[in-house]
Amino acid sequence: MNTMKQLRHITIAFILLFLADIAMGQGIIFYLHGRILEVQGIHAVDTVNGYGAYEYTKILNTFRKNGFKVISEVRKIDTRPVSYAQHVVHQIDSLLKEGTNPDDITVIGASKGALIAMLTSSMLKNKEVNFVFMAACNPYSFKRFPELKFYGNILSVFEESDRIGRTCSGFRARSGKMISHYKEIELHTGLKHGFLFKPLPQWVVPALKWARKDYQ
Numbered sequence: 001m002n003t004m005k006q007l008r009h010i011t012i013a014f015i016l017l018f019l020a021d022i023a024m025g026q027g028i029i030f031y032l033h034g035r036i037l038e039v040q041g042i043h044a045v046d047t048v049n050g051y052g053a054y055e056y057t058k059i060l061n062t063f064r065k066n067g068f069k070v071i072s073e074v075r076k077i078d079t080r081p082v083s084y085a086q087h088v089v090h091q092i093d094s095l096l097k098e099g100t101n102p103d104d105i106t107v108i109g110a111s112k113g114a115l116i117a118m119l120t121s122s123m124l125k126n127k128e129v130n131f132v133f134m135a136a137c138n139p140y141s142f143k144r145f146p147e148l149k150f151y152g153n154i155l156s157v158f159e160e161s162d163r164i165g166r167t168c169s170g171f172r173a174r175s176g177k178m179i180s181h182y183k184e185i186e187l188h189t190g191l192k193h194g195f196l197f198k199p200l201p202q203w204v205v206p207a208l209k210w211a212r213k214d215y216q
Contacts, residue, residue: 002172013138013178027104027211029063030088032113034196038077051194062199066208068106085119089186092124102128103153106211110134110196111165118171120146127180132157134196134205135165142170150175155210156184157203159195181215 036044036054044054055072063070071091071105075084092105107129109117114136121131124146128151137156141148146172156168172182188204189195 020159029068029070029107030107032116038075042118051197054197058198085116088120089123090152106130108132121151125151134195137168138166151178159187161190161192165195
């Protein structure tokens with residue numbers, strides 16, 4: 001009898017913990033990496049610019065340790081951004097059809113992955129899904145994709161010393177009311193484009209807050 005009571009208490013405790021996770025808004029993160037992983041694979045290292053190892057696994061584990069389910073893969077070399085964005089849209093559509101709340105889904109993209117995330121936002125046209133764009137916006141991408149508009153809750157992160165990814169203000173102006181929430185953060189790490197290579201708290205903390213629907 002005592003054993004049965006103990007099992008019952010354990011079961012109740014487990015259910016309460018499970019419900020607490022849901023109440024806290026445990027969500028799903030799609031992580032889209034930079035181009036270097038397409039070329040070199042999961043153990044990519046930048047020796048040209050001195051950025052060092054791309055800590056892909058550590059980045060994913062950081063999201064997981066914070067309670068998120070992570071969907072990510074190393075893309076094939078020379079993946080076309082538009083085609084891969086269509087693939088991500090299909091994945092998100094499947095989750096939505098299964099009953100996942102749109103604001104429990106966050107797409108985080110870095111460099112080329114951020115461009116794919118931007119295209120995903122434009123194609124999905126869902127104003128409740130969360131997006132984090134890191135180091136993708138620049139005059140070239142703005143001109144290359146004249147029809148690209150942001151939809152959803154948009155967090156833009158760029159590094160002051162990075163010459164590749166800059167402000168997304170042009171895309172924001174173009175998108176207008178399609179954006180539900182918008183925030184942009186300029187970092188000052190001095191790491192140039194290499195700030196993306198590691199799970200630095202300077203970008204991880206605001207990205208996770210955004211994924212938790214903290215849009216302040």
